[in-house]
Amino acid sequence: MALAHAILAVLTNRACSGYDLAKQFDGSVGFFWNASHQQIYRELTKLEDRRLVDLEVICQVGRPDKKLYSITDAGEALMREWIVQPSPLPPVKDELLIKLFVGQLVPKSEIQALLQQQRAQHEEILATYRTIEREYFGNPEALSLEARYQYLTLRNGIHFETGWLAWCDEASDSLS
Amino acid sequence: MALAHAILAVLTNRACSGYDLAKQFDGSVGFFWNASHQQIYRELTKLEDRRLVDLEVICQVGRPDKKLYSITDAGEALMREWIVQPSPLPPVKDELLIKLFVGQLVPKSEIQALLQQQRAQHEEILATYRTIEREYFGNPEALSLEARYQYLTLRNGIHFETGWLAWCDEASDSLS
DNA sequence: TCACGCATGTAATCCGTTACATGATTCC
């Protein structure tokens, strides 16, 4: 059900088309919730049926019409109720750890290579996060409340990726 | 597809019934891959069709028969091939972060409560991990290769949960 | 006697992924 909430969360900040949403789910929000454009389009029609979003069709010259969705009062009320419910921890699903669990099946060097490959990916994401931190949240004291909440989600990603790098190094050391 | 690999990983260590597997996916392996008993039973029949597991029916008195599955040579070969492929980063899906992203919709105290509730859950899991670390991996230098790999997956969980606690505290402070 | 553990499954529904499909405009 959380895809609906993720979409409503984006629409809380500003009205969007399905296409705009898909792009957001490929950056910012996508850092903690991902969804393909097909999922988004399907979910938007459901949200419209439930009157949680409003739709305004914008005719454009030379490009396809745009369906601009905005959150309704009912949608915002639903979000308020949902936010205050306690959240269970999200289930972990990490195939690298399955591989490590039976790492003895292959030569150690293969596992070392996997760890390095994984480390590089985490490093890349961390670099992206750091760039965003510098560019948009340079002075955390001066942020609006909205921006501060968004900054906290970014900080979560930074903690997460930093932890991964530390673990990759520890694991790599302990195998050599 | 990784559920099949997760099951084969467990069976690499020892032969199990569907029921045994379900229990493992509720502890050890479940720390990084979760699956319900329905998924497991369905997947086991598929794995048998593909000759990746063997089945031995064990008749028991006074309890239901047990179907004991073990990995075949083909299954082990498949795992070896799979392990060395590079792994993409698993997609993140965390509804707490969606909530924080639009935290301004509710009073700050509600968000503080969410953070505390989340923190408590992460602390509990970390405590579980620490107990396992003490009981099974007290002397990391002396571990067999199998055990060392399993220990690394546990260390990953410890890094992960420690990071979460740090972030919860940082977030909580920054809001007060 | 009632709940829990052992042990297995089916059915319905929903969610996610992949592939296919269209069509104009802008930039290289």
Added chain:
DNA sequence: GGAATCATGTAACGGATTACATGCGTGA
């Protein structure tokens, strides 16, 4: 001329979740 961007969708398939279903044994 060809690729990328804007903008929307359908169809098929497979994976995951939830609910339903059975039945014996053991211990409180």
